[in-house]
Amino acid sequence: MKQRMNLADIDPAAYKAMRGLEEYMAQSELNILLKELIKIRTSQINGCAYCIEMHALKARENGETEKRIYAISAWRESPLFSEEERAVLQLTDELTKLGEEGVKDETYDKVLTIFGEKKLAEIIMQIITINGWNRFAISTRMMHNK
Template sequence: MSTRMNVQELEPKAYEVLFAMERYLANTDVSYALRELIKIRVSQINKCAYCLEMHTKDARKAGETEQRIYALSAWEESPLFSDEERAVLKFTEEVTHISQEGVREETFQSVKKYFSDNQVAQLIVAIGQINFWNRIAVTTRMQHKHV
């Protein structure tokens, strides 16, 4: 499978905005480790191999364990995730699958048990951002240089 096009080369100003959003997210109250779990889970749902490779490496560099990364696709069945992480992962899935049922009130209230309104807003932006990156990578068949 070959890459279809390079959006960054074709529309560098769009990438400037995307990278600015990444800088914003890096300075939010949502921890780096949690942002990486979100990125991995969304990329699993969207079947984005490019982002999965990138963010599993980033998560490991940040101290995430192999076992938790492996278990992430089955987080509901795994004892390896905290209640806070479970709330975020459920929220992440519902935001990613927004057209199916929307975000249920129970899920939203569960996240609000652990996060302020501003932090919930930051989570929404973080989830939306990785979904957007996935759409670019999957649509254009982005590949890492070593592939």
């Protein structure tokens, strides 16, 4: 596989728009490890090797353990995640795999109860943002390090 194009060079305005979302997320109140958890899980679902590698590295740099990073793909069966993280991972799965059911009321309500409206909005935007980056990377075949 080889990279198809460098979208940032071909269409700098599109890249700038994506960076704008990333800059918004950098200002959010969400914990950095929760952000990286969302990014890794979304990238796993979408099959984005570039983003999985990038965000696993960032998670490690910010104190995440190898054991938890490995367990993200099987979070439902793992005892390593808190109730709050499980709620966010469920929302991440449902919003990324949107499908016919969309986001279930019970999932939405649980995250809302745990985090409140402002943080729920930030969680939703984090999921949307990484889904955008995954599509950016997958469609252009961005390559991660060997």
